[in-house]
Amino acid sequence: MARQPQPSVDDDMTQSNIRIGIMPPLSGLAGMYGHDISWAARIACQEINETGGILGVPLELVIEDDGSLPGTAVPAAFNLIHNRHCRAIVGNLLSNARIAVAQQVAEPLKTPYLNFAFNEGSISSRYFFNFGALPNQQIDKMIPAMAQRHGLKMYFAGSNYEWPRGSIDAAIRALNRLDGDVVGEDYLPLHASTTEIDLLLERVERSGANVFVPYFVGGDQIELLTRFCASGLKQKMAIVMGHCDEVLMQQLLPEIRAGFYVSNSYFMSIDTPQNDDYMKRLAKMPGVNGIWPRGNGVVTHFGEGAYLCVHAFAKAVNLAGTTETEALIHALERVHVLGPQGWVQMDTLTHHAYVNTFLARSKTDGTFDIIERFGNIPPAIPERYRKQAGQSAIVAPATDDQTADDQATDNQAALHDAVNSAFMGNAQQILAMADIAVIATDEDGIIRQVNAHGCQMFGYGTEELMGMSVHLLLPPEQRMRHADMVRSFVKSADMQRLMSRRGNVAGCRKDGTTFPLKASIGKFREGDHWVLVVTLRDISELARSEEFSLWQATHHTLTQLPNRKLLRDRLNHALLRTRRQNYNVALLFIDLDGFKLVSDTHGRETGDKLLKVAANRLQEKVRPGDTVAHLVDDEFVILCEQVEQPTMVALLAERLNRVLREPVVIDRFPLYLTASIGIAVGHGSTHSADDLLRSVNTAMQDARQPRRDGWYFFNGSLDARARQKISMIQGLQAAMKASELSLDLQPIVDVRSNAIVGAELLLRWHAPGGDIPPDVFIPIAESSGAIVPIGNWVFDQACRLEAQSRERWGNQALGYFSVNMSTRQIQPPNGITDIENSLRRHAAMPERIMLEFAESALMTDIESSLQTLHSLARLGFVIAIDDFGAGQTSLAHLGRLPVNLLKIGRGIVSHPARQDDSQTTLRGIMSLGQAMNLKIVAKGVETPQALEELQALGCHYIQSYLLHPPLLTAQFWQTYQQQS
Incomplete structure (x- = not known):
């Protein structure tokens, strides 16, 4: 872990200079940020003085440790104003210290107070100017973005003081506007114990949350993230924070760092000229041995905010032409500055700035990828504090420094x-x-x-x-x-x-x-x-007793899972949401076969232990965001939202049956259970909560009748279709072991020379009952996840063929092999690693392998696609977009993707001369390819006339039955040899 140097305090001041005081937390709970903030303020001061200072004199910086507490921050602020004669003060990171300084120092002493930290919006004072993000600038964008990506059920938790409470209040309001579900809200004391954190995470795990939103400070946040990952929750739900940055990343182990979502006004990875300049200056600061992650030099949103505050003060003084308080306040109200994040402008009415905010995701090296830019957002005081905004501040405590007139009347x-x-x-x-x-x-x-x-x-x-x-x-x-x-x-x-x-x-x-x-x-x-x-x-x-009573009223006391009352509430919310979506809701009613016999034979205590094991197993196997409820005794219900196909639920039922069959060892004695599972699927436009609960109970009874240990849909036709797909999925899983899968190679021909320059690997399934077409089994493989091992096998074969081609043909080897890739194959944690392993195993050259991605799949999550494709391009692969023109790729997105080639599908190229719309689209794609220097491959060319049209338009390559059908590997090599 990089060591941070201790910044010194500037003591060599002269009375002729204009002084500004800053209060970083050099010690205490937030002490890890002291260096970042101090460096940022010094860099800003250097820049100001290099351009002439303020009013022709140097700006000098005075640094006082705020100690991370109100009791130390208030004396520090007094010292800066009275003893060090600072014209304005900058601080404080923690809201309790910030509130105390605003009320006990800045307001009574009428001193401008500039804030660098995101805050909840609780301070209303004519002397207070905030350059950090308010909840509407950060949280109001973050919550919808996460709901869209991961779901509408969120669990909120934080430290018990004003910033977490105010931020969570704003987040809950944002979620409520989306008709989302708050599945938990908790507050822990500062310096929470590991026991308190572990108990919190147990509640989070049982909540059925899609997203966990923690607001803890400093070391508490580090401990929480560490234990969150250790508990396995990172694989079960997303986590998003308004407080996580490069400094916190330094405190986490590399295996923990990756995958956290964060929303804030600044990250070191922001690509602006101002940020580049800042990094160069930071690298030259005393004690900095490099820029993170290759050194200890960091800047967070706190440091960037401090940088903005110092520049804003300097600009305001120059605008006012004086340091007199009233003139300075008027100038600060209209100040705007350019910082590493971009332009930041003060809002005259609220004394909060327009700031730029971003959604980022952490990486293993402790840096962040920007995945969404929310833009420059105006401030809005949260409803929680709106009444006090604009009103005069409440009287602060009298101080020894105040005059008798200021303290009290006679x-x-x-x-x-x-x-x-x-x-x-x-x-x-x-x-x-x-x-x-x-x-x-x-x-x-x-x-x-x-x-x-x-x-x-x-x-x-x-x-x-x-x-x-x-x-x-x-x-x-x-x-x-x-x-x-x-x-x-x-x-x-x-x-x-x-x-x-x-x-x-x-x-x-x-x-x-x-x-x-x-x-x-x-x-x-x-x-x-x-x-x-x-x-x-x-x-x-x-x-606490009332909260526990409320919890007891909505949870099963043995397993701590939601009970029937809470399940019904969540089901009602889920059905309401389906009215605005195309997804269904599903219930799985699970009855443990033979539980009564076990309980009667071995006693109630053994039965209770068995129920706890069953509850844990159900929790482990459900999808992120699914709710596992415990109704009574041996009856459980799982609520699934965003159900696209009944097959998804049938696959879940299969997993549950399988895991519940595993023996349970209690007191060294193995016990065996099975489960009868009823399934009902519905939509808010056609079903009520009572309808679904009745249907799923009926389905469970039907599942028990023939033989138990299975599942059954309430709707018979759904049951038949789901079983057919399940059978196909199981067949796919066995197909690789049974050598039922094979590959054909379809030549790709250069239009100008008519020579074979490449080949696409096409997957075939020779099932015992006859060949199954790819357009039937590949979508099922994709939806079930079977595409990952199958796709990895296909890619591995491409690497083998590429190496064989070079070994056999040398300089005359085939130009490239093309492989259809699923975005699932390249997802963390193993995606890129599996690809690299295949390359090494066969000594294949990635520049001779083309990876094709469906346009629709890439556009589903463009930011994630960008990150992944750039990683693959850096390895040397040729990247292609398949079926281009069928989706919604914008020019802006296409320009950001590291794409080398576009493949046009049969729907556009089959009859270009006879379909005006297709021909217009085709000409547009050709022009786009020429403008962006992209090669074009046309598939499905069915007539000589279409081929001539494509040649005239400048198409580069053809892949078509008209020229070459898909061939067995031996046939392909024979055809290629004849050409050579």
Whole structure:
């Protein structure tokens, strides 16, 4: 792992220079990012000073460690302003520190405060300027992108403080707009234990989620990702984060790194001139020994944000012509800067910037591939915080640095004395001993007295709470509502509002973590003023008990799987979604044959163990996103969404029957089970949840009748078709072992010379009952996954033939062998490796092997296709798009693909002279090929007239029965020899 140097603090300042202070976390929970942020700020400062500085004087940078905590960040901010005389401050990474600095330093001291980190949007202040992404710029794009790729059931979890809670709130709103399912929401304490993380992941595994969305900080995120992979969940569901970057990648083992989706405003792999320039400067920084992944030099979205903040400050000062605060604020409101991510512009109304955001996927080397660009997005305050946006900030705690005028009026001082007197004597002693928090405030909610339990509950010292607004003891999204409630209470005739009327609220501790509490408020007159008394009780245990009761109501207590109630809820949601989709929903009702006999014979405890094993086996075999529910005793139901063909569900039933037949050893005694599985398929336009549940129960009863240990569709015709396809799939799996597969070679001819220059390998299946056409068995092989071993065998034969051709013919060897490839063959983790192994085994030359990919398959996930095809092109393969013109390939996509050749299908070339549309398409493809320097192969040329037309249009190669039919290998070599 690359070692990071410790940046030094710039102490050699002179009063003639303009200073800006920055607070990276050089220690504490987020300490791993301190170097990245410090380097970025220094690079920005260098660039500014190289172009003349600010107002003709140098810009100087002062670095203060924020310690990753509010208690250390606030003193650091005060020091930058008062002792180091900085004109503006830049920070902070963690939201609890950021909120504290904004409220306790920037607002009361009227100092511009620029933020570099993505944030939840909870801060509303005229002095606060955010250059990081808001949820709408990051999460609102990320959630639909992941739902489209992987599904609409998502599990959310994070650390228990404002940034994760605010971000997850925004993510859930985004998912709800898609009619998705929130299958879980959890919050763990900071520095969560491995036990807490493992229990969370157990809940995630049983949730049936398509996508897991974790929002943990620093080391907690690293531990979570490590244990997520170790648990095997990475193979069962996708994971997407708003917080994962190159620094976190450095902390993970290479075998863990690959495959994580991340959405953010910057990645090191962004291709812009500004990013290239930044990398060159970073490489020259003291202590940097190279750019990641070949060295320790990194920049994350935090560092890039710090870079933007320093440049924005410099530009604003030059625009204003002064460092005077009001003029500087007006300039910051209209500032725009060009950074590594592209242009970033401040929004005058919200004080949040337009930023560019991206969806990326991590690689084994710890870098990221950009797979989608969301563009430059305007900021929008999340609904959770919208009420407080634009309102004046709630009063912050008084500080020793404030003047007497800033701290309180004379009336407030008099009221303070009055409240103090009310707490004298026995009353004060009683309150000190009370086991609930008691806080006394003035009419404006400013704390004047607090008992010891109140200090302990919120983590503050008594002196820290004095003069603080009581509203700051609530999370940001509740503060304005709470302030309105207090003002309403003061004006009302009520003297108290009891806990039952007040309801539950959340408390916010000094470290930013939140907890549920019960509150009531009362008031009494002291002279001409009201004294407000707030009583608070921490109800965390009660809340946990209520959450557990809710969980129990929706889960089976033995297996912890969803129960009938939760299954019905998810089924209703799934059926609603099908009304907007062309997919069906399927239920599999699983009844464990013979379970009652086992339980009666060996006892209930053994039966329970058996049910747990069965539940785990079902969980392991279902598809990502499928819900496994446990109804009662030996009855389970699996809910499958996005079902294209009944065969998919039948294959799943086959897997379940197979795994449940395996013996279960309990107390060294083997037990045997089988299962009767009923299957029902439906759509929201024709079926209700009750319809499907009744149908699948009937199908399960039918499956039990003849012999058990099998599956049966509710619809008889579906059952027959599914069994026919299953039979074919099983036949395909046996075909390779039985040597039923063979290859023909169809010559590819040069139009100008009429010489054979290549050959396409065509797969044939000689089944015991007769030959099966490729257009029948290949789609089934593709949908079932059997295409992967079969396709790998075909490719291996291509490598063998290529090596034989060179060995036999030398310089006169065949130009190339063409192989149809499925995108499934080249998917991680083994795809590219299997291809490389075949090349090595036969010493084949990849530049003499052409890989054909169907246009429709490539367009299904263009970003993933780009990544894969570039990897293959780097190995030296010739890349072709098969059946070009039948799909939806845009010119923009085609220009990005490393393609050498286009193959035109029979539908376009068979009668070009007699079909106006085909001829127009054909001419367009020929022109496109010439413009992009691509070779063209025409297939299915049926007449001499069509051949002449293609020759006239400039087609390069022909593959057709008209010239050569597919040949056995020996026949092909004979034909080729005759030509030579």
